[in-house]
Amino acid sequence: MRHMSRTLPTFRAGALTAALFAISAAVSACSIGGDERGHGGQAQQAEGDVGAWSPASLSEVDGVPVATLRSAIQQRLDGKRPQEIEDEAWEHTKRLYKRFQGTPLWFDKSGVDNDRAEALTNAVLNASDDGLRMDVYPVAELAQTLSVIRQAKRPTAEQIADADVLLTAAYASIGEDFLTGQVDPRKVSQSWHIEANDENVDSALVRTLTKEPLDKAIAAMRPTGEDYAGLQKQLERYRGIVSKGGWKPVPEGKALKRGDADTPARLAALRARLAAEGIEVPAASSADAANPAPAGGTSATPARRTQSAGATFDAGLAAALAHFQALHAIAVDSQLGKETLDALNVPAEYRLGQIAANLERMRWMPRSLGQQYIYVNVPAFHLTAYDKGEPALDMKVIVGQEYEDKSTPVFADSMETVVFRPYWNVTPDIQAKEIEPKLASNPGYLAANDMEYFNDGGQQRIRQRPGPKNSLGLVKFLFPNDFNIYLHDTPNRELFDKDVRAFSHGCIRVEKPAELAQWVLGWDAARVDAAMHDGKDNQSVKLPHKIPVYITYATTFIRDGELHFGNDLYHRDDELVKAIATGAVPSSATVKAVEQLKAIAKKA
Numbered sequence: 001m002r003h004m005s006r007t008l009p010t011f012r013a014g015a016l017t018a019a020l021f022a023i024s025a026a027v028s029a030c031s032i033g034g035d036e037r038g039h040g041g042q043a044q045q046a047e048g049d050v051g052a053w054s055p056a057s058l059s060e061v062d063g064v065p066v067a068t069l070r071s072a073i074q075q076r077l078d079g080k081r082p083q084e085i086e087d088e089a090w091e092h093t094k095r096l097y098k099r100f101q102g103t104p105l106w107f108d109k110s111g112v113d114n115d116r117a118e119a120l121t122n123a124v125l126n127a128s129d130d131g132l133r134m135d136v137y138p139v140a141e142l143a144q145t146l147s148v149i150r151q152a153k154r155p156t157a158e159q160i161a162d163a164d165v166l167l168t169a170a171y172a173s174i175g176e177d178f179l180t181g182q183v184d185p186r187k188v189s190q191s192w193h194i195e196a197n198d199e200n201v202d203s204a205l206v207r208t209l210t211k212e213p214l215d216k217a218i219a220a221m222r223p224t225g226e227d228y229a230g231l232q233k234q235l236e237r238y239r240g241i242v243s244k245g246g247w248k249p250v251p252e253g254k255a256l257k258r259g260d261a262d263t264p265a266r267l268a269a270l271r272a273r274l275a276a277e278g279i280e281v282p283a284a285s286s287a288d289a290a291n292p293a294p295a296g297g298t299s300a301t302p303a304r305r306t307q308s309a310g311a312t313f314d315a316g317l318a319a320a321l322a323h324f325q326a327l328h329a330i331a332v333d334s335q336l337g338k339e340t341l342d343a344l345n346v347p348a349e350y351r352l353g354q355i356a357a358n359l360e361r362m363r364w365m366p367r368s369l370g371q372q373y374i375y376v377n378v379p380a381f382h383l384t385a386y387d388k389g390e391p392a393l394d395m396k397v398i399v400g401q402e403y404e405d406k407s408t409p410v411f412a413d414s415m416e417t418v419v420f421r422p423y424w425n426v427t428p429d430i431q432a433k434e435i436e437p438k439l440a441s442n443p444g445y446l447a448a449n450d451m452e453y454f455n456d457g458g459q460q461r462i463r464q465r466p467g468p469k470n471s472l473g474l475v476k477f478l479f480p481n482d483f484n485i486y487l488h489d490t491p492n493r494e495l496f497d498k499d500v501r502a503f504s505h506g507c508i509r510v511e512k513p514a515e516l517a518q519w520v521l522g523w524d525a526a527r528v529d530a531a532m533h534d535g536k537d538n539q540s541v542k543l544p545h546k547i548p549v550y551i552t553y554a555t556t557f558i559r560d561g562e563l564h565f566g567n568d569l570y571h572r573d574d575e576l577v578k579a580i581a582t583g584a585v586p587s588s589a590t591v592k593a594v595e596q597l598k599a600i601a602k603k604a
Contacts, residue, residue, distance in 0.1 A: 125598055258315055383511075395511040
């Protein structure tokens with residue numbers, strides 16, 4: 001992972017409008033085409049195209065023998081790396097040339113291979129669409145170097161080598177960023193333990209470079225699918241919001257519920273704030289103003305009946321606020337309380353940064369998750385089981401509490417076993433901090449909760465016997481990992497009715513344990529029900545085949561076609577948003593360099 005040695009930029013609300021409009025205009029003419037950028041199916045499309053490229057047959061470039069060019073390229077590789085290219089990308093560049101015997105990779109017999117060079121420069125120009133920081137690519141140097149080649153009647157071996165090596169370095173840099181992300185999650189407090197890619201980056205770069213058409217092959221290195229494409233579209237939408245000045249905060253004031261009166265200015269600010277995010281806000285209701293009815297259904301006071309429409313928190317405004325709450329992981333009560341006001345007043349620039357940050361998190365994930373897998377998004381309190389790439393089962397989950405020793409980490413492993421009617425072996429930490437203090441004040445605590453002591457390698461441990469009181473419910477799902485995290489049932493079904501579901505010690509409670517057992521084992525409902533209710537205690541059943549489980553952390557995501565901002569339970573967004581800031585909002589210098597490269601790249 002690269003780029004973390006650079007000073008991390010911060011958001012500045014001023015001077016964003018010109019930069020955002022300019023970057024959009026600069027890259028729009030260089031798009032690969034339509035909706036193909038990063039959308040689902042693109043990887044298959046690139047794989048399915050017939051054709052392979054190889055530089056092996058190249059004997060000369062514009063009259064310069066290939067042997068002379070190989071020598072010039074090696075001399076350039078032995079020299080200083082380009083300023084914007086990090087050490088790791090430079091090493092990838094050297095290994096690429098070693099794989100192709102030092103032959104030029106971006107030239108044909110007549111000069112610059114226009115189709116391949118354009119495919120690469122378009123990828124660099126469009127990197128902003130992925131929320132990638134473009135100031136880490138040699139955009140200005142590419143423009144200058146290509147300009148020299150374009151203008152020279154007979155470029156020298158050194159000029160050709162300089163251009164070819166710089167193009168290859170840019171390719172290696174953006175390819176690695178697509179494959180593994182730009183930011184090292186270990187350096188921005190993410191508690192992230194999933195390897196970004198399940199294949200060697202060098203192998204992926206070589207394989208991609210030999211595919212035709214190259215534009216589709218490069219695009220397929222980024223995450224594909226509707227989720228990534230959806231966030232790309234939202235990144236563009238929020239850039240538009242920010243470029244227009246974002247939104248103004250809603251003034252502080254009293255909490256409001258339907259029918260309450262407030263100043264016209266504050267309620268107008270609330271309406272404007274919701275509308276700025278794209279939430280439809282009905283016009284102020286004269287009927288509600290004339291006879292406002294609080295949510296509890298009691299009649300309004302005479303004082304309230306005298307309020308004008310613009311000064312009443314009416315039904316339409318309450319409904320719009322409820323929609324906002326649903327999209328921001330806030331308990332939906334249609335009331336303007338402190339949590340909702342705080343969420344409304346998060347700047348648009350920060351929301352834009354969150355979208356870019358979560359595009360980066362998606363790049364940290366392996367490209368292939370498998371044919372059958374389980375995907376848990378902790379901030380969304382949601383589990384989805386996939387079969388052949390399509391959702392087969394989804395459900396609510398309860399995750400770890402907002403404490404360092406109880407938070408749910410990000411990791412991946414493979415489910416191997418289902419245990420019906422399990423014991424709950426209380427961890428030593430919970431036993432010491434929670435169970436034994438209760439037992440000291442209430443000697444009957446163990447019996448009342450179906451608990452008992454047992455010997456565990458000479459240690460006196462506490463466990464809870466199988467049955468309806470068991471904290472793991474009637475089934476648990478094991479995927480061995482270093483964190484002692486697993487999925488399980490729970491007797492506390494009422495907690496699934498909560499909007500924010502962070503109540504566990506780190507393990508994940510599932511809303512539909514029987515359905516999940518059916519899915520992972522391939523059993524029918526009757527067989528699972530019998531095992532859960534009438535089977536023997538602590539019965540372990542091996543899965544027919546291991547199923548990958550991904551426990552992830554995404555604070556922006558697309559659900560039912562709408563952008564949701566999840567609950568940043570463990571406060572992991574701030575550092576990542578700061579690190580990716582110029583990916584969300586390119587600097588004016590980057591915009592200028594992009595425009596220069598676009599102009600050069602379009603010349604034949």
